[in-house]
Amino acid sequence: MEFFLQLTLNGLVVGGIYALVALGFVIIYKSSGVLNFAQGEFLMLGAYVSLTIMTAARVPFAAAFVLTLLFSVVLGLLMERVVLRPLLGQPIISVIMVTLGLSSVLKAVVQGIWGTDTRPFPAVFPTDPVMLGPLPVSLGYLWSLGCVAVLLVLLNLFFRKTRLGLAMRATASSQQVALSMGISVRNIFALAWVIAAAVSAAGGMLLGAMRGGADGSLAFYGFKVIPVVILGGLDSITGAIAGGLVIGVLENLSGGYLDPLVGGGVKDVAPFVALVLILMIKPHGLFGRAHARRA
Amino acid sequence: MARLDISALSLRFGGVRALREVTFSVADRALVAIIGPNGAGKTSLLNCVSGVYRPQAGRVLLDGEDVTPLRPHQRARRGLARTFQNLGLFKGLTVLENLLVGRHTHLKTGILAGGFLLGKGRREELLQRQKMQELLDFLEIGEHAQKLTGTLSYGLQKRVELGRALALEPRLLLLDEPMAGMNAGEKTKMARLILELNEKRGITIAMIEHDIGVVMDLSHRICVLDFGEKIAEGTPLEVRRDAKVQAAYLGAA
Numbered sequence: 001m002e003f004f005l006q007l008t009l010n011g012l013v014v015g016g017i018y019a020l021v022a023l024g025f026v027i028i029y030k031s032s033g034v035l036n037f038a039q040g041e042f043l044m045l046g047a048y049v050s051l052t053i054m055t056a057a058r059v060p061f062a063a064a065f066v067l068t069l070l071f072s073v074v075l076g077l078l079m080e081r082v083v084l085r086p087l088l089g090q091p092i093i094s095v096i097m098v099t100l101g102l103s104s105v106l107k108a109v110v111q112g113i114w115g116t117d118t119r120p121f122p123a124v125f126p127t128d129p130v131m132l133g134p135l136p137v138s139l140g141y142l143w144s145l146g147c148v149a150v151l152l153v154l155l156n157l158f159f160r161k162t163r164l165g166l167a168m169r170a171t172a173s174s175q176q177v178a179l180s181m182g183i184s185v186r187n188i189f190a191l192a193w194v195i196a197a198a199v200s201a202a203g204g205m206l207l208g209a210m211r212g213g214a215d216g217s218l219a220f221y222g223f224k225v226i227p228v229v230i231l232g233g234l235d236s237i238t239g240a241i242a243g244g245l246v247i248g249v250l251e252n253l254s255g256g257y258l259d260p261l262v263g264g265g266v267k268d269v270a271p272f273v274a275l276v277l278i279l280m281i282k283p284h285g286l287f288g289r290a291h292a293r294r295a
Numbered sequence: 296m297a298r299l300d301i302s303a304l305s306l307r308f309g310g311v312r313a314l315r316e317v318t319f320s321v322a323d324r325a326l327v328a329i330i331g332p333n334g335a336g337k338t339s340l341l342n343c344v345s346g347v348y349r350p351q352a353g354r355v356l357l358d359g360e361d362v363t364p365l366r367p368h369q370r371a372r373r374g375l376a377r378t379f380q381n382l383g384l385f386k387g388l389t390v391l392e393n394l395l396v397g398r399h400t401h402l403k404t405g406i407l408a409g410g411f412l413l414g415k416g417r418r419e420e421l422l423q424r425q426k427m428q429e430l431l432d433f434l435e436i437g438e439h440a441q442k443l444t445g446t447l448s449y450g451l452q453k454r455v456e457l458g459r460a461l462a463l464e465p466r467l468l469l470l471d472e473p474m475a476g477m478n479a480g481e482k483t484k485m486a487r488l489i490l491e492l493n494e495k496r497g498i499t500i501a502m503i504e505h506d507i508g509v510v511m512d513l514s515h516r517i518c519v520l521d522f523g524e525k526i527a528e529g530t531p532l533e534v535r536r537d538a539k540v541q542a543a544y545l546g547a548a
Binding site for chain 1: 346399
């Protein structure tokens with residue numbers, strides 16, 4: 001039982017980060033119909049940038065966190081302006097291919113600057129465990145979970161209670177109608193990229209802090225997001241959060257119980273097995289909208 | 296100076312000439328109707344005015360300002376509001392949220408944050424809420440404010456869409472078939488609202504409508520399109536007597 005709870009909790013912690021990154025993915029998809037395959041690189045870049053800020057400027061993690069978010073805002077704006085805006089009006093598939101290229105370029109840039117070796121992260125969270133009932137839990141995990149929760153609540157408030165959040169939801173519903181309300185849809189696209197870059201960077205920083213290091217494998221989390229959003233429904237923000245948590249728990253449980261039987265590796269495969277199953281059983285995901293089509 | 300001036304507007308889709316040199320104007324505080332058989336180019340004309348379509352030739356002037364090169368959201372910021380033929384509501388948003396999106400151009404960032412604002416922001420928010428409440432009351436949809444728009448009846452949705460256009464406090468309101476698909480009771484209600492908007496609130500309205508009875512009753516002037524050309528313009532009486540109009544609607548004798 002303790003083993004089960006431990007795995008579930010670990011799953012929730014990682015799942016929370018998946019949720020955050022998936023949210024960024026969904027926001028871009030909802031507002032512009034583009035699948036952003038560079039999401040994992042945004043995450044990796046966030047980890048490296050915060051690492052550099054912490055080691056070079058010797059500031060605490062909280063300050064580095066905020067500075068990295070600011071960096072991501074600029075990065076998101078830059079990406080939208082330089083890479084995506086010129087493609088406005090082009091077929092969506094072209095834009096998606098460009099994000100694939102963008103992911104390669106960003107990966108190369110990161111390797112060029114920081115090399116391919118694992119860079120150790122300074123100890124950010126206290127490592128001593130606290131007892132949560134019968135369960136010893138790393139304080140760092142709780143911190144991470146807390147940060148994710150706060151960010152999700154803030155984003156939720158943003159979408160419900162602010163003018164721009166409302167404008168984003170309106171644009172996701174219909175660009176044409178949003179335009180007729182005086183909403184600049186281009187600015188909304190830019191905002192979507194900013195948010196996506198920022199939440200991914202936040203995820204990258206938390207992952208880096210928990211794993212104690214940053215390396216190229218962080219970019220792989222961009223792909224983990226795909227089963228998450230397919231499970232939750234590509235166009236659902238609630239789905240991204242629920243899907244993130246479910247996939248996080250699923251991979252930990254399956255890894256914990258099945259790895260000893262088959263000799264390891266289940267954790268990495270499980271989300272994608274789930275992906276295939278979901279597509280066969282419920283292709284629009286848990287919260288996604290099913291589109292009625294004429295035969 | 297007219298509120299809206301359309302001059303020699305021509306629009307082509309490939310080989311199809313949707314509009315041919317249409318010239319037409321809407322006076323301040325007027326209520327005009329654009330009518331014509333199906334495919335006459337009524338919605339195309341409206342789309343040229345709101346900026347969805349870019350005409351190949353001609354100009355659109357709003358209060359004397361040439362808005363032809365402007366994009367739809369820029370025209371909305373100059374006070375041009377519209378509704379859509381088959382409802383353009385954000386169905387996943389509540390009625391109140393739909394109206395707030397309509398108010399986009401008047402809101403300052405963060406205004407809706409509710410509760411934790413003080414001072415100036417708080418006053419601003421209260422003012423906005425008050426305006427929304429007035430609008431909800433006027434349209435008699437206050438009890439539905441928190442409901443998802445997609446769950447309302449068609450007639451109510453039409454009213455919400457009208458409300459969302461009004462939230463922009465338009466200088467010119469474009470209505471694309473405000474009564475399409477409504478039953479008699481809903482039509483009467485909508486007609487009364489439109490009349491009140493025009494007479495009491497002084498809003499300039501241009502509407503496309505198929506119900507000729509309604510059009511004749513409400514409009515000050517009527518513009519008749521057929522095959523992309525303006526074939527008649529005048530008061531309801533003049534238009535009714537026009538031989539070309541009769542031919543377009545009933546077929547040439």
